Amino acid sequence: MFLQKQIFMVSDECTLLKQFKSGEREAFDRLFKMYAPQLGYFCLRLVRQEDAEEIVQETFIKLWETRALDVMLAGADVIGNLAHLKMLHAVGLVNEAEYKSLQRALVDIHGMVERGEFVIEEGIEDVHSQIELLLVRECGDAGKKIHTGRSRNDQVLLDLKLFTREAIFETLEHIERLFDLLIRRAGENKDVLIPGYTHLQVAMPSSFGLWFGAYAESLADDLLALKAAYDMVNTNPLGSGAGYGSSIALDRQMTTDLLGFSSLAYNVVYAQMQRGKMEKNVLFGLAAVATTLGRLAADVCLFACSNFGFVRLPDKYTTGSSIMPHKKNPDIFELIRAKCNHLQSLPMQMAMICTNLTSGYFRDMQLTKELFLPAFQELNDSLFMAHLVLQEMEVKRDVLRDPRYAYIFSVEDVNERVMAGIPFREAYREIGMQIQEGSYRDGVREIHHTHEGSMGNLCLTEIKSKFEQRVFEWDITTVREAIEGLLGNR
Secondary structure, three states: OHHHHHHHHHHHHHHHHHHHHOOOHHHHHHHHHHHHHHHHHHHHOOOOHHHHHHHHHHHHHHHHHHHHHOHHHHHHHHHHHHHHHHHHHHOOOOOHHHHHHHHHHHHHHHHHHHOOOOOOOOOOOOHHHHHHHHHHHHHHHHHHHOOOOOOHHHHHHHHHHHHHHHHHHHHHHHHHHHHHHHHHHHHHOOOOEEEEEEOOEEEEEEEHHHHHHHHHHHHHHHHHHHHHHHHHHOEEOOOOOOOOOOOOOOOHHHHHHHOOOOEEOOOHHHHHHHHHHHHHHHHHHHHHHHHHHHHHHHHHHHHHOOOOOOEEOOHHHOEOOOOOOOOOEOHHHHHHHHHHHHHHHHHHHHHHHHOOOOOOOOHHHHHHHHHHHHHHHHHHHHHHHHHHHHOOOEEOOOHHHOHHHOOOOHHHHHHHHHHOOOOHHHHHHHHHHHHHHOOOOOOOOOOOOOOOOEOOEOOHHHHHHHHHHHHHOOOHHHHHHHHHHHOOOO
């Protein structure tokens, strides 16, 4: 009876593992309940209870995230296979019947991926092997020809580039959505004054129009870094093999055109040297966006605090305190700030993995996926949440009526004297003496700034034009039409 029970437990465990690998959350939850107490008990022998609990949680989170990494490349691998297959047929290495059979099977596999039905079976090494296995099952020996003229090295690099290219497009959509919101809110609040700060000291009058517009233009500039990284991504490594080419007369230009790449990664050694370098440069592009978003999040946290009170966040996007009923914590923007800080650390982490490597492929690159692939979703989630909350965030009016901003218009008084003919240094001294003696009196007034980029001339049209021009430089339509063509949808 005991032996039967043990066999059943092992069988049940194997089933759960298979379900877990296929992405079933319920299986993951059951595995967590089975093993978390054991892992926690082990950790308690080494660290404090609160540290042990954190280790257990982080371990299982990492396990869930890692499970999905390889499957994330399945769609890209199918697309790469379709282009490679078409080229093999063109150069006479795959006959017409084999081509049609394999092409049909690959399109079917892509459908499985799209529907979330694709899984890596027990005992299969990776996503690439799984797809080849499915081709052999469906097409027989013809399926064994799909790897002709390729190495796992150029196959993986191609998959990463195809995945990254589409992932950047998705991130670009999130950036554009947030940009449009910032431009709209800048226009709506161009006359709503708030204090401007330098060194966290009250400086001069600013406005919500200036504040929203500043982050909009920052995102426009961030596209420069992201586009530079994309241009490296958008080169074709297929045909470089293990980094030394192939004696088979491949048509690399054909696969370049079929996949919508702008050009080849010409030198076969350098094509493989792009692994790691590409990921690092893309992460620098994502980090540029994260820098802007993290700074915006820090501003919102500051503006929402009771000592400032410039904005009010919707109740549904804040949390309270377990003992203080008045608290409304800006948790979402605190988490965005933390995630953006994490994203900014990734390029250096990637650089450290790739440091001291000679030319040629190394297993070190296996570690890049866990840093690289989840980064897009982390940034996209942050962009999405920022947009969600900012569109409902209430801006406070009459903020400058607070006595703590009594001196904020002093610069305006200096400028008025200058325009009346008093030398700047003299005007500055007069107002400074009034403030020092306590005789300076002022109230809230209208501001009439007219130069480009000021409160009275936000240049939102120009900023929007800058952003749109930089989006226009991306060849998104060309790329997506190429992919649709391979899938037979065009």
